[in-house]
Structures are given as structure tokens and as C-alpha cells.
Amino acid sequence: MAPIALVTGASSGIGAATARRLAEDGYEVVVAARRGIRCEQLAEEIGGRALRLDVTDERSVDALVEAVPRLDVLVNNAGAALGAESVEGADPEDWQRMYDLNVIGTLRVVQAMLPALRAEGGGTIVTVTSTAGSVAYEGGGGYCASKFGERALVDTLRLELSGHPVRVIDIAPGMVKTEGFALTRYRGDEAAAKRVYEGVDSPLTAEDVAECIGFACGLPLHVNVDRLVVRPLAQAAQH
Ligand code: NJP
Known part of the structure; x- marks a missing residue:
């Protein structure tokens, strides 16, 4: 039986590339996000399964428990930056949405899927956090606050699961040129989104990050990559 991987936020960007990468490695991949049609198209391409999932909706996440009873690898990738305003000018509701x-x-998703991971005798939880989870930047206050929080969740989970056969991996990318991330940050302003990538020579691609995830998941189960920080070379000297 093929091992099973669930990738959240798999309808575009890093999540879609990760779904493809894990399918190449022999996983049966559950492709999950809100845009169901995109998930279905990708699932068909890679021979996986599509699932409509909104991680901010309790009932949608609860439905995962029945839909994915057996799991080897969970990739928590769904996420976004909303807005690029200063702390002084930010809308607290945007911060709340990013935290949610x-x-x-x-x-x-972790709470919902831990029993399925344990049912297989152990497994892997990968979370795509960010370098924004350890270093703040101007205009990124709300996103950084949420990614610092997500990193704390991951670090705590790793401690609490020590002694259990579930490894907890944090993949922290720098700038990645993806379809949606900058566009969401600039609220659909395509010109502003494009300018983000002009500032960094050769940003990472979604496939670069997927390769790191594939590598970490491919290591023997007794090996835990706690945190993998991956940046474009042009950002490598920062902080
Ligand atoms: O962006 P994008 P990325 N429930 O917009 C999904 C982190 N990161 O690949 O629901 C479920 O192409 C959304 O799908 P849909 C970043 O913080 C990025 O760059 O159909 N899914 C889409 O598939 C994030 O955690 C950079 O709209 C939800 C996916 O999330 C991860 O990488 C740098 C959802 C976002 O794909 C992937 O972002 C960094 C919901 N409620 C960290 N809301 C970077 N790009 O520079 C959204 O350090 N999604």
C-alpha cells in the first residue's frame, strides 16, 4: 500500500509543487484547499485525491478525520500574508485573519490528523513556516506575528511529541516566487506584487521548497530535521 500524504494549500504555489514532489516519491497525495477545481485538476495529474478544505472553518477541518483515516505525512502549508501596512496603519482584523x-x-489540522498519524504507528508533520517566523521586517508586522506564532506551535509540538514516533519538521523559506503569495499580500494589485520579486535576484521557486520537503520526508524515520531555513542566495547574508 502506498504511503499517504496530505498537503494543505495545495491548489497553488509551494503546496502544489509539494504535492507533485511527494507523488513522484510514491505517496498517494491528498490535495487539499478551498479552490476545489484546482485541487481536482492537480489530483488527476498526479493520481491523487482532491479534498475541499478551509483550515479556518472548524467543520471543514473536522471532516478531514473521516476523509483521511490513515496518514503518513501531513504538510501544513496553507497560509498567507494579508496586507503590507505599517503597524501604525494596520487593520487589526487583518492581523486576526492571519492569526486564524x-x-x-x-x-x-494538527489536532485533527494526529490520530491518523498515530494509527500508522508514526509519521511526519511538516509545517511551512517562514523566515518571517524569526525575523521581523517593515510592513510585515501582522504576518511575522502569525508566523512567529506558528513557529512556536511547531516547536512546542516537537517537544510534546518527543518519545512518540511522530517527527515534527519546520521548513522556513525566504522569498519564494509563487502564484498567490505576493498578490494576496498586496490585495490583488498585480503591479505591486511584481515589484516584490524585482527586489531580490532569483527568488526561490515553489519547486525549490518542495525539494527540501521531499528531502526531509525521505530521510529514515529516526531522523528529524527540526528546522530547515532555505533562502535565495541573494537573501542568504541577511540576519
Ligand atoms: O502562496 P500561494 P505560497 N484553507 O498563495 C491556500 C509560506 N511562505 O505557495 O484555499 C485552506 O500560492 C491557498 O489555496 P485556496 C506562506 O506563508 C511563502 O507562497 O485554494 N487553504 C493556496 O493553495 C504559506 O504558508 C513565502 O485559496 C488555504 C495556498 O494556501 C505557504 O508558504 C515565503 C486557505 C497559498 O498558496 C504557501 O504559500 C515564506 C484556507 N483558509 C513562507 N487560505 C513566499 N511565497 O515568499 C489559503 O517565507 N489557502
Whole structure:
């Protein structure tokens, strides 16, 4: 029987590339996100299964328990930056939304899927956090606050699961050129989203990050990559 991987936020960007990468490695991949049609198209391409999932919706996450009773690898990738305003000018509701998505969304999925991981005798939880989870930047206050929080969740989970056969891996990318991330940050302003990538020579691709996830998941189960920080070379000297 093929091992099973669930990838959240798999309808575009890093999640879609990760779903493809894990399918190449022989996983049966559950492709999950809100845009169901995209998930279905990708699932068909890689021979996986599509699932409509909103990680901020308790009932949607609860439905995972029945839909995915057996699991070997969980990739918590769903996430976003909303807005690029200063702390002074930020809308607290945007911060709340990012916290709900990037921290509580990840928490809910982990809680829902731990029994399925344990049922297989152990497994792997990968979370795509960010370098923004350890270093703040101007205009990124709300996103950084949420990613610092998500990183704390991951670190705590690793401690609490020590002695259990579930490894907890944090993949922390720097700038990745993806379809949706900058567009969401600049609220659909395509010109502003494009300018983000002009500032960094050769940003990472979604496939670069997927390769790191594939590598960490491919190591023998007694090996835990606690945290993998991966940046474009142009950002490598920062902090
Ligand atoms: O962005 P994008 P990335 N429930 O927009 C999904 C982190 N990161 O691949 O629901 C379920 O192409 C959304 O799907 P849909 C970043 O914080 C990025 O760059 O259909 N899914 C889509 O598939 C995030 O955690 C960079 O709209 C939800 C996916 O999330 C991860 O990488 C740097 C959802 C986002 O794909 C993937 O982002 C870094 C919900 N409620 C960390 N809301 C970077 N790109 O520079 C959204 O350090 N999604």
C-alpha cells in the first residue's frame, strides 16, 4: 500500500509543487484547499485525491478525520500574508485573519490528523513556516506575528511529541516566487506584487521548497530535521 500524504494549500504555489514532489516519491497525495477545481485538476495529474478544505472553518477541518483515516505525512502549508501596512496603519482584523489562518488553522489540522498519524504507528508533520517566523521586517508586522506564532506551535509540538514516533519538521523559506503569495499580500494589485520579486535576484521557486520537503520526508524515520531555513542566495547574508 502506498504511503499517504496530505498537503494543505495545495491548489497553488509551494503546496502544489509539494504535492507533485511527494507523488513522484510514491505517496498517494491528498490535495487539499478551498479552490476545489484546482485541487481536482492537480489530483488527476498526479493520481491523487482532491479534498475541499478551509483550515479556518472548524467543520471543514473536522471532516478531514473521516476523509483521511490513515496518514503518513501531513504538510501544513496553507497560509498567507494579508496586507503590507505599517503597524501604525494596520487593520487589526487583518492581523486576526492571519492569526486564524496561519496559527489556528495549522493547530486545527494538527489536532485533527494526529490520530491518523498515530494509527500508522508514526509519521511526519511538516509545517511551512517562514523566515518571517524569526525575523521581523517593515510592513510585515501582522504576518511575522502569525508566523512567529506558528513557529512556536511547531516547536512546542516537537517537544510534546518527543518519545512518540511522530517527527515534527519546520521548513522556513525566504522569498519564494509563487502564484498567490505576493498578490494576496498586496490585495490583488498585480503591479505591486511584481515589484516584490524585482527586489531580490532569483527568488526561490515553489519547486525549490518542495525539494527540501521531499528531502526531509525521505530521510529514515529516526531522523528529524527540526528546522530547515532555505533562502535565495541573494537573501542568504541577511540576519
Ligand atoms: O502562496 P500561494 P505560497 N484553507 O498563495 C491556500 C509560506 N511562505 O505557495 O484555499 C485552506 O500560492 C491557498 O489555496 P485556496 C506562506 O506563508 C511563502 O507562497 O485554494 N487553504 C493556496 O493553495 C504559506 O504558508 C513565502 O485559496 C488555504 C495556498 O494556501 C505557504 O508558504 C515565503 C486557505 C497559498 O498558496 C504557501 O504559500 C515564506 C484556507 N483558509 C513562507 N487560505 C513566499 N511565497 O515568499 C489559503 O517565507 N489557502
